[in-house]
Amino acid sequence: MLISASYRTDIPAFYGEWFVNRLRAGFCRVVNPYGGRPSRVSLRPEHVDGFVFWTKNLSPFLPCLAEVRERGFPFVVQYTINGYPRALEYAVADPDKSVEHARRIAGEYGPRVVVWRYDTVVFSSATPRDFHLRNFERLAAGLAGATDEVVVSFAWIYRKTRTNMDAAAALFGFAWEDPGDGEKMSLARDLAACARAHGMQLTVCSQARYLQPGIEAARCIDAARMTEVAGRPVRARLKGNRPECACHESRDIGEYDTCPHGCVYCYAVRTRALARRRYREHDPAGEFLCRPPQSTLSSTIFSWNPPPGDS
Numbered sequence: 001m002l003i004s005a006s007y008r009t010d011i012p013a014f015y016g017e018w019f020v021n022r023l024r025a026g027f028c029r030v031v032n033p034y035g036g037r038p039s040r041v042s043l044r045p046e047h048v049d050g051f052v053f054w055t056k057n058l059s060p061f062l063p064c065l066a067e068v069r070e071r072g073f074p075f076v077v078q079y080t081i082n083g084y085p086r087a088l089e090y091a092v093a094d095p096d097k098s099v100e101h102a103r104r105i106a107g108e109y110g111p112r113v114v115v116w117r118y119d120t121v122v123f124s125s126a127t128p129r130d131f132h133l134r135n136f137e138r139l140a141a142g143l144a145g146a147t148d149e150v151v152v153s154f155a156w157i158y159r160k161t162r163t164n165m166d167a168a169a170a171l172f173g174f175a176w177e178d179p180g181d182g183e184k185m186s187l188a189r190d191l192a193a194c195a196r197a198h199g200m201q202l203t204v205c206s207q208a209r210y211l212q213p214g215i216e217a218a219r220c221i222d223a224a225r226m227t228e229v230a231g232r233p234v235r236a237r238l239k240g241n242r243p244e245c246a247c248h249e250s251r252d253i254g255e256y257d258t259c260p261h262g263c264v265y266c267y268a269v270r271t272r273a274l275a276r277r278r279y280r281e282h283d284p285a286g287e288f289l290c291r292p293p294q295s296t297l298s299s300t301i302f303s304w305n306p307p308p309g310d311s
Contacts (some may be wrong), residue, residue, distance in 0.1 A: 002221055002236055003051050004132045006104050006254020008033070008262060008268050009289070012053050012061035012077075013093075017284040020064050022069065029287040030253050032043055037225035038292060040146050041251055047308075049228040049234045050074040052250065056261055058101045059095035065105065074230035077105060078151070080117040082141070085126045090262030090272065099142040108280055111202035112228050114147040115220070120265050121187070124169075124176035137194050143290065144198040145243070151218045152191060153205040155186050163170065164271070170266040185210055206244045221247035255289045258282070 005011045011019050022028040026044045030073035042048070051073055055061065058079060068075055079102050102128045117138055123129070142151070154160065157178050165176050192202035192214045203218035204210045211217060219225075223236040235247035260279045263271040270277045278290050 001047060001228065002049050002223065002234070002248060002250040003041070004221060004250040004251050004254075005053050006253055007049055007220075007264070008254035008256045009259040010055050010057070011254055011289075012055035012064070012106050013057040013288060014060075014258075014260065014279060015282065015284075018282070018289060019287070021069060021284060022287070025070070025287075027287075028253055028289075029061055030251075031255060031288065031290075031292045035254050038133045045072050048073060049223075049236070050076070050230060052076050052078060052221055054078045054080070056089075056263075057098065058105065059093065059097065062105070063103070065109070069109065072302070073233075073280070074226055075109075076113055076115060076222070076225055076229060077102075078115050078117055080119055081139055082118060083139055084122070087126055087168055087174055088122060088124070090264075091232075092261050092263065094167045096142070099139065099146075103146045104145060104229050104302075109301050110229065111146060111148060112225055114143075115225075116143050116147045116150040116200070118150055118190050118191070120153055121184075122176065122265050123179055123183075124174050126174045128170075132187060133190060136191050140194055140198040144200075148199045148200055149218075149249045150187065150191075150195050151203050151220060153207055153218075154210070156267055160270050161265055161267060164266070175193065181209060181309060185212060188212070188215055198209060200310055206240070206242055206246075208244045217244075217246045219246045219248065221250045223248040226240055247289070253289070258290055303310040 005019060023043050023255055027040055029038050029040050031038045037158050051068060053075060058077065079094050081098045082089065102114050121132065170178055186212050195202040201216060203216045205218040205220060208217065226234040239249035240247050248305045256268050257274050259269055260272060260276045260277045281292055
């Protein structure tokens with residue numbers, strides 16, 4: 001099984017100590033985000049084909065990557081580097097530092113390890129079309145040779161996203177919009193051309209209507225890429241996490257409402273205050289990323305690929 005760590009939160013930026021503790025223990029426990037019972041997930045080499053790490057700040061996790069590799073696990077890093085104004089990303093690492101870290105791990109572990117994410121694309125008075133063209137070009141130039149793929153998606157305007165975007169717009173004095181598909185497709189074509197000029201394929205995550213010549217569907221959990229990184233076959237069935245998702249099957253070990261980056265367009269956090277509180281309550285020595293209520297713990301805990309004789 002491939003392990004996703006995690007599209008629900010930024011484990012490398014904020015929960016690296018917990019991850020390494022669980023890796024050494026050989027398992028973690030995960031709460032089903034849709035009201036299901038908690039389960040045990042094996043992190044042992046005989047059960048894990050590789051890790052996919054999702055982050056906006058790899059710096060705290062660099063020593064952890066070395067241990068992951070020393071333990072024999074291949075990994076891929078989905079590295080989001082947007083370079084947006086603080087009005088949209090309150091506490092994200094400096095993009096130039098992130099580019100430096102991406103180049104570093106590509107040099108140490110190989111260029112197929114890094115996938116750049118310019119995600120989510122937000123249209124606002126602070127980030128109009130011209131901003132995206134200039135910003136993307138600058139970042140692509142910095143990442144040339146360190147990756148062969150850049151993943152984009154356009155903002156999904158959920159109710160909580162609209163609430164957070166409206167609050168940020170009022171606080172920082174900008175306006176935002178969700179333009180029609182024509183404008184998004186036009187920008188995607190221009191970004192794809194820029195990506196190609198820097199040796200990258202532009203892919204679109206879970207939004208098939210924006211696919212067009214020169215733009216492919218993203219496979220963020222990709223057994224083929226992991227096979228190349230691992231130097232051995234990694235097989236997994238195609239099983240996306242949502243409609244139009246082209247990913248291979250994985251098990252995510254993160255938890256929603258725990259990332260304190262403060263990105264106002266984020267689908268995974270209701271409010272930054274909640275995420276910061278849960279981050280403060282986090283126990284790096286715990287089996288769960290965040291300990292669930294006792295009523296949840298009293299439910300039967302199922303295992304996924306438990307080690308023989310281990311309960």
